[in-house]
Amino acid sequence: MPTPGPLPRRPRSSGGVARRTLLAGGIGGLIAPALLSACGPSAGGGAGTPGGGVSFTFWGPDFYQQFTTKMVDAFTAAHPEVPVSLQPAEWGGYWDKLAISVAGGTTPDVINMDGKYIAEYSGRGVLADLEALEGLDLSGIDDADLDAGRVDGTLTGISTGSNAWVVVVNPQLFADAGVEIPDDTTWTWDDYLQIATRISESGVATGVTGGGSYADLTVFLRQRGEDLWAADGMGCREESLAAWFQLYKDLQDSGATLAADAAVEDGSATLEQQAFSTARSAMSWTWTNQLAAVRDAAGNPEIAMLRAPSAAGSAQENGMFKKASMYWSIAADSADPDGAAALVDFLLNAPEAQAIQLLNRGVPSNPEAIEAMGEDLTDTDREVIDFLDAITPELGAAPAVQPMGTADAQNTFTRLLTDVRFGSATPAEAAAATLAEVNGMVEG
Structure with a gap:
């Protein structure tokens, strides 16, 4: 995908949710059952990018694709040894497309994951234990955000940021x-x-x-x-x-x-x-x-x-509770786990990535990530950050993960x-x- 021009001022959407559903709190979309049943280690592994590199799938409307492309451009400028192939999709077709990839043995290396489905893919062995990967610095992520991505005690998704x-x-x-x-x-x-x-x-x-x-x-x-x-x-x-x-x-x-x-x-x-x-x-x-x-x-x-x-x-x-807006996950059998970990680490921790993404994928728990957004944050952005800061000491344990089958x-x-x-x-x-x-x- 070519690098787009300057971004318009972004609409605020959680995970590519259509504007009509913002107050209702619901999002549609189901994994095709027959395809999902084929997901798992036996269905094949992450094929990566043909010729080497990392394949990266994510959902979102056009402006998500624009700013995410800019983030990846910044990553490849810093890591020219890790080419990245982008596989964007709108929310409505994303999950069927992902299920087809997994069933066909071409699981993307880096996967944009959602709370509705993280147990589905984790339970079928599709997602890696992120704490077992080298090159992925999780020290800036607070315990609540880490716990939000654990399935049966294993960290298979890292929160991109939180909402309440x-x-x-x-x-x-x-x-x-x-x-x-x-x-x-x-x-x-x-x-x-x-x-x-x-x-x-x-x-x-x-x-x-x-x-x-x-x-x-x-x-x-x-x-x-x-x-x-x-x-x-x-x-x-x-x-x-x-x-x-x-x-x-x-x-x-x-x-x-x-x-x-x-x-x-x-x-x-x-x-x-x-x-x-x-x-x-x-x-x-x-x-x-x-x-x-x-x-x-x-x-x-x-x-x-x-x-x-x-x-x-x-x-x-x-x-x-603080809800993870969405997650970054890595395929359990990625052909390039080191490259995938490097990309996710950059998306989470690099100041230049945060300055591009801002709060479009939630409020990160890492104060350095927020600081990197600088003057690009609006007054409303800062209200949201301050509100989450204020309620964080009041919150209990993270809610239980939505189990397999209940999407x-x-x-x-x-x-x-x-x-x-x-x-x-x-x-x-x-x-x-x-x-x-x-x-x-x-x-x-």
């Missing part, structure tokens, strides 16, 4: 409704419901929209001492799942959020057309590194982030939450169906 799932608020709508923005270190789910209801009753706007994703479900469950995932399926009790579904039913029944049909329509709208962006709702949910996109869509630089509400009214117990689980959560909203299932029925369906994915 947060509530976003429109301060002007709060003021117009005569409602104070809560102290996000002490507010509870009851406060959340009451505040949203008061805003709706004021007639200024709907209190809250969005959410309903695996992300706030994970937060909700962690507050109860549970987790969304376990090694053999979901890691929570049926009663806790039912309480989460009940929360969304209570929001709807109280008028704090949109009616069922309007909520479904809002969830399928582009970011710019969603209720929060058009000042028709005062609160919503998003990932921290999408703050700039949300502000741009709303035309409102005053949009602010809050911690998630908690059951106990304590930031130390609110269940929030489509978000569709299950969304569908059954929609059933609850339309009254075709009770929260208890939706919880039982969720456990049966998602745990069945693992068994299958």
